[in-house]
Amino acid sequence: MGNISNILYVVIVSTIRMSVPMILASTGAAFSVRSGIMAMGCEGMMIAGAFFGVFGSFISGSPWIGILFGIVSGVLFSLLHGFLNVKYKVNQTLSGMSVNLLAAAVAPLILQIMWKSKGISPKVASFDKLEIGLLSKIPFIGTILAEQNILFYITILIVIVGWIYMFKTPQGLRMRMVGENPVAANTVGINVALYKYIGVMISGALCGLAGAYLSLAQLNMYVDGMTAGRGYIAMVIATFGKNNPLGALGASLFFGFFDSLQTIFQGSFIPSHIVRTLPYVLTMLVVVFGLKSSRNPAGLGKYHDE
Template identity: 55%
Template sequence: MTFNADLIYSIVSSTLRSSVPLILAALGGCFSMRAGVSDLGLEGMMLAGSFFSVFGSWLTGNAWLGLLFGILFGVIFSMLHAVMHITYRVNASISGMCVNLLAAAATPLLLNEVFGMSGKSPMVEAFKKPNWEWLNNIPVIGRILGAQNILFFLAIILVIISWIFIYKTKTGLRMRMVGENPHAASTVGLNVVAYKYFGVAMSGSLAGFAGAYLSLGQMNLFVEQMTSGRGYIAVVINAFGRYNPLGVLGGSIFFGFFDALQTVFQNVFPSQLVMMTPYVFTLLVIAFGLGGGRGPAGVGKHIES
């Protein structure tokens, strides 16, 4: 393979496309962790979003409504995590894994019951790359941005809005206080339970959005286990980015680059070697890149009833 300008454009464009579901899912994890609830259920919420967005698009014939279905069911699955952990005080790692296992078991069953198919769903209406000619006139980055669909730009906007909300608004400050010290937050009159539920609901909505991107943004159908562990990678990215939306953006692009290598170099190196690349770098980041980092001090803590 010859390295030239076209190959570089292809790698960068593919990196941005691959980073979008990671950005969205890890961004959802920011809200959950900042509210004091572990984000280990992201994989299941993403998988639910992938399936139900396709179901919504199949039912309505509209990709935007399909996206809303994915977001809604991402929230519904996140509420299972929230009820178990916040209300019934089940260990957050257990409740998160319950959501992941439920989604992994329910989506193949629903795929067979709803569509009468195994392995993958029928093709549905999906998001197409917008034909924005003016983007191609922008030097260097125009060609790269022109290769993305509308959901990429929405993801970037959501990163900016989330950073402003978490760090520049009174509600965001209070949510961070709940995540750091729920007892102190309760003492000053904050509704700790409500803030925790809000954080988990936001994680579900953004993870559902991430799942919808996989099935309606990158493809036009649902494939069993199509998240392929991206929810777990998003948990690592969230820690790597220090639970900050801007850090999540950078970390997602970093991991998206290695994910993109699967597409760009699949015909150059053995497919098994290329496919394992993102997971190898995930393990390396866990081993060497998270030293000294810590989550909010109040994660997993409850206030006395």
């Protein structure tokens, strides 16, 4: 019985740890899609957040400053994506991929200039486990909570606030209307461009935070390629979760469980390279079989002056 309890504990802790960046990025992707802009740039925003999070922590000695740098960098890259779409009406797939490629080029360039390294930054100040006092005494649940850092609790708060904003406020209703029908929204006096920028900036902030979580909470350094395609998976998760923050939370935990298997089965009889492919195989299966009933906003990729 004790062995089963220990295995369950490891599975849950590892799943949560792997899910947090996916929850943040997919929630951000949901906001971008709801405003009518495809979330193709999530990978680049996560790369920017991961690198500049470490950069901020390195120059300041504080992981909180690193988080701020990560969020701001994600927003800046998202604004590039939004500006190309709203102002110049560039194909959203192309502009998103441009953001991804730019971030993938900028991070190793600065890494080489600053630290003379091709792939790894120095270790920086990062987030430790959060002391939760009496809560840690709760049987089983307390030990799981004791393994989490402050960003886990911030993530849960972001999901709740994001859901309330999206579905329970007039501003969220306007954003969803812009995503469904930008022409009609413009007709009734809604500032379509503004809400598109708000949606894509929220996406950038959360993807930047997701990237910073990877480098400042899961690790204490930046490693080139550490996002490992999670930004693309986040797009699938957002759609799978019906572009709803709560849906993104549930779907991220589902994906996080399979992502955590590479940690759980490390050193087992199962080859590691097979275990590492599981999240990507699952992504393909979800795209093929799980998205048939999912529906994106009707105005996704459309412009208000069409």
